[in-house]
Amino acid sequence: MSWMKLLSAAIVVAALAYKIREKAMAEPPIPELDPDPWWGPGAREKGDSSVRPFKIDISNKDLDDLKARLALPLRLTPPLEKANFTYGMNQDTLKEIVQHWRLKYDWRKRETLLNFYPHFMTKIEGLEIHFMRGKAQTKGAKDIKVLPLLLIHGWPGTFVEFYDIMLLLTTPQEDSNVVFEVICPSIPGYGFSQGSAKQGLGHMETGQIFLKLMKRLGYDQFYLQGGDWGSIIASSMATMYPENVLGVHLNMFVANTLGTNLKLILGAFLPAGIVVSHEDQEKLYPLTEKIGMFARETGYLHLQATKPDTIGAALNQSPVSLAAYILEKFSSWTHKDNYKEVDGGLLHKHFPIDLDKILDNICIYWFTGSITTSMRYYAENFSPKSMANNVESIPCRVPSAMSAFPHDLLNQPENFVAHKFYDIVSYSDQLVGGHFAAMERPKLLARDFHKFVNIVESRVK
Numbered sequence: 001m002s003w004m005k006l007l008s009a010a011i012v013v014a015a016l017a018y019k020i021r022e023k024a025m026a027e028p029p030i031p032e033l034d035p036d037p038w039w040g041p042g043a044r045e046k047g048d049s050s051v052r053p054f055k056i057d058i059s060n061k062d063l064d065d066l067k068a069r070l071a072l073p074l075r076l077t078p079p080l081e082k083a084n085f086t087y088g089m090n091q092d093t094l095k096e097i098v099q100h101w102r103l104k105y106d107w108r109k110r111e112t113l114l115n116f117y118p119h120f121m122t123k124i125e126g127l128e129i130h131f132m133r134g135k136a137q138t139k140g141a142k143d144i145k146v147l148p149l150l151l152i153h154g155w156p157g158t159f160v161e162f163y164d165i166m167l168l169l170t171t172p173q174e175d176s177n178v179v180f181e182v183i184c185p186s187i188p189g190y191g192f193s194q195g196s197a198k199q200g201l202g203h204m205e206t207g208q209i210f211l212k213l214m215k216r217l218g219y220d221q222f223y224l225q226g227g228d229w230g231s232i233i234a235s236s237m238a239t240m241y242p243e244n245v246l247g248v249h250l251n252m253f254v255a256n257t258l259g260t261n262l263k264l265i266l267g268a269f270l271p272a273g274i275v276v277s278h279e280d281q282e283k284l285y286p287l288t289e290k291i292g293m294f295a296r297e298t299g300y301l302h303l304q305a306t307k308p309d310t311i312g313a314a315l316n317q318s319p320v321s322l323a324a325y326i327l328e329k330f331s332s333w334t335h336k337d338n339y340k341e342v343d344g345g346l347l348h349k350h351f352p353i354d355l356d357k358i359l360d361n362i363c364i365y366w367f368t369g370s371i372t373t374s375m376r377y378y379a380e381n382f383s384p385k386s387m388a389n390n391v392e393s394i395p396c397r398v399p400s401a402m403s404a405f406p407h408d409l410l411n412q413p414e415n416f417v418a419h420k421f422y423d424i425v426s427y428s429d430q431l432v433g434g435h436f437a438a439m440e441r442p443k444l445l446a447r448d449f450h451k452f453v454n455i456v457e458s459r460v461k
């Protein structure tokens with residue numbers, strides 16, 4: 001072959017490669033949202049942008065009503081012999097927990113604790129949005145930087161998830177030159193944040209509401225940390241409003257780009273070490289085992305993404321039913337083998353979350369009657385319109401970090417999420433902990449977060 005032919009062949013190949021690369025590299029557009037929607041009932045009203053102090057103060061009437069319902073004879077079904085939590089919430093365990101809730105758990109005492117951090121309400125896009133605020137305390141330390149942080153919970157969580165980590169974020173910590181002014185909002189339809197009256201309020205719309213909240217409080221730029229829906233909301237905020245986000249830190253995280261998905265498939269066939277490192281193998285494979293685990297653990301998701309109001313009617317009518325539904329998630333998502341335990345691990349003295357804190361969380365759902373609106377969030381986020389936007393595939397260029405807890409539902413290796421997060425500052429593989437990281441391992445999560453922000457802040461800007 002003459003050198004001319006070789007050269008033209010090389011040019012054709014280069015042009016083709018360039019074309020393919022260009023196509024693969026074309027970024028999906030950032031979705032455009034209505035900048036000023038109205039989610040409240042009925043027609044738009046005149047705006048009220050005041051921020052009002054709020055106290056958790058459940059009425060005696062509501063408290064008596066809960067007590068009366070808990071005192072009703074239980075209509076439980078004996079579990080199958082030796083099944084433990086294989087069939088879901090074991091009703092012997094449920095009976096024990098309900099008894100504790102009725103006789104030992106003291107709501108008024110818990111309420112005082114829950115009011116330790118100040119709470120506020122403000123109206124955004126037609127909805128009353130609740131948030132808790134942790135004031136940064138430098139404790140006289142010099143050269144310590146105060147930075148705003150938006151801390152976002154998930155399902156079936158609430159702001160209650162953050163009581164332990166709050167102190168570690170708002171006060172000086174060893175090896176850290178920063179403390180945080182923490183704003184911890186409730187997702188619309190969760191706890192004290194009003195649920196939307198209109199269809200279509202998903203994670204992107206929530207991101208816009210939270211951005212308006214931060215701006216209203218005087219924070220144009222801030223850090224983000226989230227798990228579960230909090231992770232999805234934080235990641236979409238970092239993608240959509242890079243100019244407002246100083247950095248985003250996630251526990252539980254997924255990218256959904258072409259590159260990530262190709263790697264996932266290739267990794268299933270190729271030996272370890274080629275696309276997925278030996279250490280990362282167990283996060284994703286064996287695929288059949290992971291798919292089986294995923295099918296076992298995500299029935300709730302399918303239900304909530306399609307018919308949330310049906311299951312909502314059942315759960316909002318009885319505190320016992322509501323507790324069964326939420327408790328089972330705390331059992332399954334803290335350790336994947338908990339279903340083998342007689343009590344799902346929940347009553348074990350080494351269970352990573354105090355039972356009363358789980359009951360606080362359940363009480364918030366009960367008293368606010370928000371389980372149905374919280375579950376509708378799945379329907380909104382899995383709607384064809386929301387899925388078409390696929391924010392998980394759009395590159396995010398703000399400084400990012402991930403804490404991978406081994407018993408979480410889903411964590412991708414660093415080289416997978418790198419297809420979405422272009423500036424990964426730190427990625428830490430924890431040895432213990434599951435889905436409710438802020439509740440289970442507040443110290444580990446806080447340490448990762450401080451480390452991340454210190455690195456970002458030390459960069460020359």
Ligand SMILES: *[C@@H]1O[C@H](CO)[C@@H](O)[C@H](O)[C@H]1NC(C)=O
Nearest residue numbers: 082083084086339340341342
């Ligand atoms: C349930 O717990 C018992 C007692 O610890 C154990 O013997 C049994 O194997 C467990 N069942 C399952 C399905 O793991």
